[in-house]
Amino acid sequence: MRKQLRLSGSGGQGVITAAIIFAEAAVSEGKQAVQSQSYGPEARGGASKSEVIIDDEKIYHPHVKTPDFVLAMTQKAADKYYSDLNPEGTLILDDDLVPTSPAFKNIIRVPITKLAIEKLGKALFANIVALGVLVKVTKIVDFETIKKSVANRVPPHTIEQNMIALQIGFDAV
Numbered sequence: 001m002r003k004q005l006r007l008s009g010s011g012g013q014g015v016i017t018a019a020i021i022f023a024e025a026a027v028s029e030g031k032q033a034v035q036s037q038s039y040g041p042e043a044r045g046g047a048s049k050s051e052v053i054i055d056d057e058k059i060y061h062p063h064v065k066t067p068d069f070v071l072a073m074t075q076k077a078a079d080k081y082y083s084d085l086n087p088e089g090t091l092i093l094d095d096d097l098v099p100t101s102p103a104f105k106n107i108i109r110v111p112i113t114k115l116a117i118e119k120l121g122k123a124l125f126a127n128i129v130a131l132g133v134l135v136k137v138t139k140i141v142d143f144e145t146i147k148k149s150v151a152n153r154v155p156p157h158t159i160e161q162n163m164i165a166l167q168i169g170f171d172a173v
Contacts, residue, residue, distance in 0.1 A: 132169020
């Protein structure tokens with residue numbers, strides 16, 4: 001059941017946090033998971049990606065070679081990180097921040113950041129909206145499990161808003 005995911009965007013968008021939460025949810029369901037990350041020296045605004053491998057069996061090599069799912073939260077991320085996507089995989093794009101879709105057959109466009117701003121008042125929640133989208137599209141972890149993982153990872157005073165963000169992303173697909 002090995003699934004490989006790549007979450008990408010720019011520093012500060014929270015794609016690394018989203019990947020960590022996703023991996024934690026998988027582990028809490030008894031799956032094996034590894035997560036890695038890389039980002040540019042700019043910290044905020046530079047290129048950022050995080051990769052997750054989830055499997056029912058041991059994972060001996062933590063490097064994603066051919067992702068099954070790629071989330072791109074910016075145009076630069078879409079252009080840079082989709083090229084090795086499995087031809088049968090799915091490319092998920094933030095509709096407003098990725099105006100030009102790469103040439104790929106399975107694309108899902110969701111206005112992730114716009115939904116976070118319109119429904120919650122802050123782009124800060126875009127990574128959790130994206131997480132809701134990923135849970136719905138990938139079907140790797142259960143929605144109730146991801147809710148628990150989000151609640152365990154975010155600051156306590158933001159749990160309610162993050163639960164709303166998760167539901168918004170899940171329902172947006």
